[in-house]
Amino acid sequence: MGNRHTSLKDLAKELNISISTVSRALKDHPDISREMKKKVKQLAMEKNYSPNPLAMGLLKQETRMIGVIVPDLVTHFYSSIISGIESYANEKGYFILIASSNESSQKEKESIKNLLKARVEGLIICMSSETTDISHFKTLLNQNIPLVFFDRVCLPNRVSSVTVDNKEAAKKITRHFYRQGYRRIAFISGPSHLNISKERLDGYLSGLKDSGLPIAKELIESCDLSYDSASSAMKRLLDLENPPDAVFGINDTVAFAAMKKIRERGYQIPDDIGLVGFTDDFHATVVEPPLTSITHPTFETGRKAAELFFERIQTSAFPRTVILKTNLVERESSVKIK
Amino acid sequence: MGNRHTSLKDLAKELNISISTVSRALKDHPDISREMKKKVKQLAMEKNYSPNPLAMGLLKQETRMIGVIVPDLVTHFYSSIISGIESYANEKGYFILIASSNESSQKEKESIKNLLKARVEGLIICMSSETTDISHFKTLLNQNIPLVFFDRVCLPNRVSSVTVDNKEAAKKITRHFYRQGYRRIAFISGPSHLNISKERLDGYLSGLKDSGLPIAKELIESCDLSYDSASSAMKRLLDLENPPDAVFGINDTVAFAAMKKIRERGYQIPDDIGLVGFTDDFHATVVEPPLTSITHPTFETGRKAAELFFERIQTSAFPRTVILKTNLVERESSVKIK
DNA sequence: AAGCTTTCCGCAAAGCTTTGCACTAAAAAG
DNA sequence: CTTTTTAGTGCAAAGCTTTGCGGAAAGCTT
Secondary structure, eight states, X not given: OOOOSOOHHHHHHHHTSOHHHHHHHHTTOTTSOHHHHXXXXXXXXXXXXXXXXXXXXXXXXXXOEEEEEESOSSSHHHHXXXXXXXXXXXXXXXXXXXXXXXXXXXXHHHHHHHHHHTTOSOEEEOOOTTOOOOHHHHHHHHTTOOEEEESSOOOTTTSEEEXXXXXXXXXXXXXXXXXXXXXXXXXXXXXXXXXXXXXXXXXXXXXXXHHTOOOOGXXXXXXXXXXXXXXXXXXXXXXXXXXXXXXXXXSHHHHHHHHHHHHHTTOOTTTTOEEEOSBOOGGGGTSSSOOBEEEOXXXXXXXXXXXXXXXXXXXXXXXXXXXXXXXXEOOGGGOOOO | OOOOSOOHHHXXXXXXXXXXXXXXXXXXXXTSOHHHHHHHHHHHHHHTOOOOHHHHHHHHTXXXXXXXXXXXXXXXXXXXXXXXXXXXXHHTTOEEEEEEOTTOHHHHHHHHHHHHHTTOSOEEEOOOXXXXXXXXXXXXXXXXXXXXXXXXXXXXXXXXXXXXXXXXXXXXXXXXXXXXXXXXXXXXXXXXXXXXXXXXXXXXXXXXXXXXXXXXXXXXXXXXXXXXXXXXXXXXXXXXXXXXXXXXXXXXXXXXXXXXXXXXXXXXXXXXXXXXXXXXXXXXXXXSSOOBEEEOOHHXXXXXXXXXXXXXXXXXXXXXXXXXXXXXXXXXXXXXXX
16 A cells, blocks of 8 residues: 655655754744755645644644534434534534434444544534433543533533523414414424423423413323334324314424324314424425424534534633524414415 | 543553553463453453554554545435445444535545545545546545545546446336326436436436437426526426426435425426436425435445445455446326326 | 573564754854 | 854654564473
């Protein structure tokens, strides 16, 4: 294979000077004469020299790599966030190593282990839906390994994190349904230990209260966030003696599953049943009818998470939680009153 | 910050033996006595030792990192392929470094440069739609840097690559339309320099021929693969004096754009106009009507690309092209005959 | 008991970079 | 003309691992 990269040594040999002189010349050290600098830089350019990050890493004890763990790689939501993280990290000269937990707590732990073996400088994580035991996160903190959460968060006092105004947004949705004349508003939630479930449920309840609507336990369903599980949840709602006339899905995937189920049963959206999602997936406008949803600033979430990460490793700032604003985008799926 | 990882040195000091003994003990070198091995391994376990990949990389001249460049990170198609690459790479103990070209040739070149600076051992690339000048790929080859293409490929004799049977698939689509009674079948293609455009066009034409249908130049449109550009292309088709009664979109995104446009104009799918996509995006079943499409084995594409990559770096095998099989999945968007 | 074989282990180099310190010239100062 | 600066370079260590080779101690042979 051979050595494809030129090293300082190569340059030094070619110029018959020492390695240190080459190193200093390239970084404009005042000890080096002007002509020498010129000569060295010239050759470095020609030979396409770039410092070996392995050697630098060894020396400086930094790898300029960040580990990122997401529940999956293939939904728009996460890939867009990753895109945001990458964008900020690259500006800082960092690379990201991506791992997917597939919503499995086991795989999450393994990924953490592997990424640490690869010597990432820290981790940016969206925990798996399955993760109830968070001791592995605490271990990371005790080892003083930089950690940032996004979307699904925990340990708010010890870990910086980025979320959206979940409660506010959920409330907006409920209020919107109410204004549109819907009265039996259902909520398909996610696993109850996740902050997003709790907060959105809170907002949903608060919205009901503000609208003067009663809380109906049977209208609060939950799923594990998978498409199939969401389908089942919707089925249960439709099988109720008194089914809902509006459904709020905890995210767009859930809403898509619900949409399909509703149509299968012959109901019209939005006339028989109104539907709203959460996240504003790119495909929300592709389905028919277009799905009302909450815009989730995914790219910005990623950038912000990266920003918090660098705050953590470069300064001694306190952990902090950033809450990004969302918007309700009204589309046909929930608009009866034209 | 401190040193969070234990090194051989740490272990050696603690046991009052030399570093080399520790190293050998851990890898069961015959020179080391049984008890010594046991002692060392015990401590290594306790201290959670794992070899420093930077040091190993420096020594072995390998980084165990693969650079992956995709046109974008956020569509299901690419993220699924990345998932496949990652899965295979991880099995081999490799990590992947992902970069997105955003369909820009400029960004593609920059990404290549950055990844090489990070010392990836080679690259797996899906070229940007904008890339017509492929000299930067040739440079890579001349530098003997391992390279694998997928989906959008070029230089077939010099680079291993993974694609699907594009021509065959496109032909299947055209034949399917014909059987369903469609007679003015349009094709919205991509940039003409891409192999996927050429091959699918070929298949489309061949399908027309086999069906005894004439070739109508005005029914062959093209776009730059973006949603908006596909919308415009569909608009042009609908504005024709004699618009098509069937549309084959070069991928699902294009088909989704077309679907929206068609509905905006008040046409019914599949009755007025049939529609078929390519890729079988997860969302194909979510839209209404569900979209007939070609299943693209994305995950497998990724795994195969990684496999070819390792073939390239580990053996001296010849470059080869792997063509994966696809299937036409008939859904409502193109089925008139029940 | 002297020499030889095992058995175990440590030294040191290589891979690449940065940087404190030491050193050599030449120039300036006295 | 001798001494002190100053400019310009090189040496070597550190960061971590692997591995060929040399070396020491112990056990064995004769």
